[in-house]
Amino acid sequence: MNFPILSSLILLPIVGALFLFFTKDKEGNNLTAKYVALFTTVVNFLISIYLWISFDQSTSSFQFVEDRTWIEGFINYKVGVDGISILFIILTTFITPLCIISVNNSVKNRLRDFLIAILIMESFMIGVFCALDLVVFYLFFEAGLIPMFLIIGIWGGARRVYSAFKFFLYTLLGSVLMLVAIISIYWITGTTDVVQLYEIGIDVKYQNLLWLAFFSSFAVKTPMWPVHTWLPDAHVEAPTAGSVLLAAILLKMAGYGFIRFSLGLFPVASEVFTPLIYTLSVIAIIFTSLIALMQEDMKKLIAYSSVAHMGFVTLGIFTLQQQGIEGSIIQMISHGLVSAALFLIVGVVYDRMHSRLISTYGGLVSVIPKYSILFMLFALASLGLPGTSGFIGEFLILMGAFKDNFLVAVIASIGVILGAAYMLWLYKRVVFGKLLNEDLKKILDLNRSEYFILSCLAAPILFFGFYPDPLITTIEVSVTDLINMHNTNIASK
Amino acid sequence: MENLNLILPEIFISLSIMFLLILGVFKNDSSKITFILSLFAILITTIITFNETFSVTRETLFNGSVVIDSMSSLMKIITLIGGFLVLVISSTYLKTFKIYNIEYPVLILSSILGMMVMISSNDLIVFYMGLELQSLALYVLATYNRDQLKSSEAGLKYFVLSALSSGLLLYGCSLVYGFSGSTNFDIISNQLNSEEYVLTFGIVFILVGLAFKISAVPFHMWAPDVYEGSPTTVTLFFTIVPKVAALTVFIRFLYVPFLNLIDQWQMIIVFLSIASMIFGAVAAIGQTNIKRLIAYSSIGHIGYTLAGLATASNEGIQSSIIYISIYVIMNLALFSCLLMLKRKDQYYENIDDLSGLSKNHPLLSLCLLLILFSLAGIPPLAGFFAKFYVFKAVLEQSMYFLAIVGLLSTVVAAFYYLRIIKIMYFDKEKDKYDTDHSLWLKFSLTVSTILILLYFIFPSQLVEVVSRINII
Numbered sequence: 001m002n003f004p005i006l007s008s009l010i011l012l013p014i015v016g017a018l019f020l021f022f023t024k025d026k027e028g029n030n031l032t033a034k035y036v037a038l039f040t041t042v043v044n045f046l047i048s049i050y051l052w053i054s055f056d057q058s059t060s061s062f063q064f065v066e067d068r069t070w071i072e073g074f075i076n077y078k079v080g081v082d083g084i085s086i087l088f089i090i091l092t093t094f095i096t097p098l099c100i101i102s103v104n105n106s107v108k109n110r111l112r113d114f115l116i117a118i119l120i121m122e123s124f125m126i127g128v129f130c131a132l133d134l135v136v137f138y139l140f141f142e143a144g145l146i147p148m149f150l151i152i153g154i155w156g157g158a159r160r161v162y163s164a165f166k167f168f169l170y171t172l173l174g175s176v177l178m179l180v181a182i183i184s185i186y187w188i189t190g191t192t193d194v195v196q197l198y199e200i201g202i203d204v205k206y207q208n209l210l211w212l213a214f215f216s217s218f219a220v221k222t223p224m225w226p227v228h229t230w231l232p233d234a235h236v237e238a239p240t241a242g243s244v245l246l247a248a249i250l251l252k253m254a255g256y257g258f259i260r261f262s263l264g265l266f267p268v269a270s271e272v273f274t275p276l277i278y279t280l281s282v283i284a285i286i287f288t289s290l291i292a293l294m295q296e297d298m299k300k301l302i303a304y305s306s307v308a309h310m311g312f313v314t315l316g317i318f319t320l321q322q323q324g325i326e327g328s329i330i331q332m333i334s335h336g337l338v339s340a341a342l343f344l345i346v347g348v349v350y351d352r353m354h355s356r357l358i359s360t361y362g363g364l365v366s367v368i369p370k371y372s373i374l375f376m377l378f379a380l381a382s383l384g385l386p387g388t389s390g391f392i393g394e395f396l397i398l399m400g401a402f403k404d405n406f407l408v409a410v411i412a413s414i415g416v417i418l419g420a421a422y423m424l425w426l427y428k429r430v431v432f433g434k435l436l437n438e439d440l441k442k443i444l445d446l447n448r449s450e451y452f453i454l455s456c457l458a459a460p461i462l463f464f465g466f467y468p469d470p471l472i473t474t475i476e477v478s479v480t481d482l483i484n485m486h487n488t489n490i491a492s493k
Numbered sequence: 494m495e496n497l498n499l500i501l502p503e504i505f506i507s508l509s510i511m512f513l514l515i516l517g518v519f520k521n522d523s524s525k526i527t528f529i530l531s532l533f534a535i536l537i538t539t540i541i542t543f544n545e546t547f548s549v550t551r552e553t554l555f556n557g558s559v560v561i562d563s564m565s566s567l568m569k570i571i572t573l574i575g576g577f578l579v580l581v582i583s584s585t586y587l588k589t590f591k592i593y594n595i596e597y598p599v600l601i602l603s604s605i606l607g608m609m610v611m612i613s614s615n616d617l618i619v620f621y622m623g624l625e626l627q628s629l630a631l632y633v634l635a636t637y638n639r640d641q642l643k644s645s646e647a648g649l650k651y652f653v654l655s656a657l658s659s660g661l662l663l664y665g666c667s668l669v670y671g672f673s674g675s676t677n678f679d680i681i682s683n684q685l686n687s688e689e690y691v692l693t694f695g696i697v698f699i700l701v702g703l704a705f706k707i708s709a710v711p712f713h714m715w716a717p718d719v720y721e722g723s724p725t726t727v728t729l730f731f732t733i734v735p736k737v738a739a740l741t742v743f744i745r746f747l748y749v750p751f752l753n754l755i756d757q758w759q760m761i762i763v764f765l766s767i768a769s770m771i772f773g774a775v776a777a778i779g780q781t782n783i784k785r786l787i788a789y790s791s792i793g794h795i796g797y798t799l800a801g802l803a804t805a806s807n808e809g810i811q812s813s814i815i816y817i818s819i820y821v822i823m824n825l826a827l828f829s830c831l832l833m834l835k836r837k838d839q840y841y842e843n844i845d846d847l848s849g850l851s852k853n854h855p856l857l858s859l860c861l862l863l864i865l866f867s868l869a870g871i872p873p874l875a876g877f878f879a880k881f882y883v884f885k886a887v888l889e890q891s892m893y894f895l896a897i898v899g900l901l902s903t904v905v906a907a908f909y910y911l912r913i914i915k916i917m918y919f920d921k922e923k924d925k926y927d928t929d930h931s932l933w934l935k936f937s938l939t940v941s942t943i944l945i946l947l948y949f950i951f952p953s954q955l956v957e958v959v960s961r962i963n964i965i
Contacts, residue, residue: 072953113855135881139872139949146866149911153919161919165911172871172907176900179881183888183896 016040060481083478174220181213211269221254235303240347284311285415316397324400331393363435509534531598558616583726604630608738647722662702668695720788769796826941849922875948
């Protein structure tokens with residue numbers, strides 16, 4: 001057996017967290033702890049880059065597979081990656097070190113504990129994306145609730161308790177039904193191994209109920225309208241680094257779950273429930289875009305825009321077209337980068353002014369030009385301007401949607417316009433206009449670390465906007481095979 | 494000649510009880526030595542149980558009235574280890590209240606003896622004898638802190654209600670005896686058939702009595718008051734050890750004498766299970782006293798254990814036993830934390846006393862955090878696996894309703910566990926608590942927390958041990 005590279009990706013952050021746990025916590029800016037955490041996550045990032053380089057793009061079968069007996073005759077600890085999951089792992093390992101650099105100002109007390117929570121969170125998230133056994137997947141999926149609950153609850157804003165509880169209970173409620181479904185799958189087919197389940201297939205008569213059970217979990221996590229209400233609360237109250245993790249990676253677990261499990265395991269049911277997903281996605285796109293227009297709190301606005309963008313993702317996945325699914329994956333990666341950047345952008349001015357209200361700001365362009373330029377870039381990427389990664393995703397999704405259902409695609413396109421409306425209006429109100437607030441005159445432009453983080457995020461957004469080929473070649477074969485498998489399953493039943 | 498080796502543990506523990514009583518009479522100031530000797534007695538009994546009976550698949554003694562099988566040995570060992578740890582962490586608490594007397598270990602030993610008899614019983618009379626021995630010891634233990642009003646109240650309440658339930662149980666036994674003509678479980682099993690209507694009454698009476706002993710809803714009323722009023726260490730004993738014994742008897746009754754009457758009792762168990770799960774989750778929300786909260790939470794946990802029993806399958810029984818074993822560890826850990834909340838000879842037991850604990854006692858609150866998440870059933874902690882096995886068994890029998898209700902009530906239950914975590918981690922801190930705890934207390938907290946945290950690395954071991962239990 002080769003070197004267990006995926007397990008080391010999962011374990012390394014935990015080792016770092018353990019190391020931090022045994023170091024002494026200092027008051028204030030604990031640089032040692034920060035360097036340890038940063039070192040761990042950067043090493044993890046390099047390992048994941050190595051993973052991408054040595055990844056064979058010409059096959060859709062799972063690679064770097066590790067398969068160990070875990071509970072005798074029942075569950076195997078099985079992990080592996082294919083073209084779909086590898087990008088999410090890299091996104092995770094890429095965003096986490098940036099989060100750690102960014103904690104300078106947003107986390108005042110108990111920095112060491114915060115870093116431990118972030119590291120543990122990272123390892124659970126990587127676990128979610130490479131688990132190839134339903135039970136292992138569920139374990140990682142649920143375990144992530146614990147550190148996130150603490151991140152929101154301990155280091156959050158004024159209404160943090162309410163938001164943390166809402167986040168935890170909403171997600172748990174969605175997930176328990178998935179657990180029932182997973183155990184039922186075990187009794188129906190005799191295995192929870194995803195690869196084997198792909199081959200055996202699940203009897204059609206069970207598929208609808210099982211699909212709904214998985215849906216209840218993923219819909220909450222995505223989040224889809226009407227169960228999205230936990231997200232704005234959680235985002236607004238979480239510290240910047242927490243919001244970034246939540247928006248950039250946690251939400252992607254559900255999109256990934258839809259592709260890997262809902263499409264892969266229940267092809268017939270996915271076909272049956274496509275209208276439901278379309279309806280909810282379209283409502284999410286239009287409705288939450290309109291809500292976003294009305295927001296006065298910047299973080300809330302971005303949170304609602306996340307719901308709208310995830311609406312595009314679910315729409316794309318269930319078009320069951322090559323372009324649609326590829327578009328969804330790219331949209332998820334792009335949204336991961338863009339929403340992370342936007343939350344950091346809000347975090348920058350929040351740290352200086354301690355206000356997230358749009359009305360506090362205005363005319364920033366004349367005092368902090370660097371900030372304004374980067375903000376512009378991310379706002380444009382968020383609304384899907386050609387030349388940014390946001391465009392590629394949205395364009396492919398709409399292309400897939402037009403092939404499948406014309407009306408849905410037209411309505412979703414209106415969502416693109418609304419998206420432009422709320423982002424540009426936000427940008428106008430914050431950055432342009434007259435500088436009325438006297439306090440703003442003394443505001444400082446980006447410092448070095450903020451500049452570094454935001455440039456790190458801007459680079460891939462632009463790069464993949466102009467040249468999405470590396471992403472597409474990575475996912476292409478896996479997506480094609482997924483769709484072929486889906487079609488043969490439909491045809492045979 | 495009977496093979497008396499098989500009941501050597503019971504013989505040894507009875508002899509130790511007598512010896513300790515005599516020692517207490519003739520030696521002045523003997524509380525410390527009784528404590529130590531009783532610990533050794535339990536330890537030796539555990540070793541004897543392990544050596545003599547652990548490899549036995551099934552043997553009966555005294556005309557089949559006592560049975561030694563893999564379930565009885567495992568449950569006895571859990572009982573003994575539970576009793577040992579309770580005894581070992583009690584001493585500081587008892588000294589604080591100046592009730593560090595010889596009666597305490599002797600009473601604990603006698604109730605353990607009663608439970609061991611119960612666990613091994615294969616006969617109505619032997620069972621009842623064991624039950625009464627343990628109950629009598631427990632009544633006294635509940636009132637052990639006799640200078641406190643609440644403790645006396647708890648003991649009296651427990652005595653009255655428990656006597657009532659014992660009466661019901663005995664009446665049920667007499668009905669069953671009347672129909673089958675024997676007190677032996679195996680003979681009853683062959684004699685009974687489901688056509689006799691009055692027999693159903695007998696089963697119901699017996700189940701009601703047993704449900705009372707494990708405090709399943711709707712026979713739980715005594716639990717919150719008794720748990721709150723009893724001395725904390727006795728509450729710990731109440732929440733773990735008698736439940737293990739009563740659960741074993743429950744399993745024995747359902748699957749030996751009443752095996753042919755599954756249709757009659759399955760609905761009852763499903764009802765008890767669902768009612769306990771929901772009630773345990775909902776009623777705990779408003780509590781302010783930790784001991785009361787634990788009472789409701791243990792009612793909920795009993796509901797999950799019963800869900801395993803309701804399946805009428807070997808997997809179900811095994812999952813219940815796994816559940817109760819993990820539950821024992823979690824409660825032990827929880828109470829170790831509770832016993833650490835001490836400031837200048839005063840113990841604190843309100844939830845508000847935990848406020849901001851994480852600032853002054855980061856390690857203690859981290860342990861408590863893990864324990865609470867485990868009790869709530871969040872992966873990857875041990876409590877999740879306990880629930881997982883139970884629901885696996887439940888879903889094997891396609892009892893979807895039970896599984897879904899059970900899992901939804903875990904979400905409700907998660908709320909009150911989260912509330913404690915919120916108070917510990919998100920609220921303002923209070924004064925520091927003492928940190929000079931006894932070594933044993935620290936030991937039991939550390940070991941049980943590590944077991945809870947790292948259970949997921951080696952989940953197979955417990956399953957393997959339990960999988961030897963095949964009742965049906």
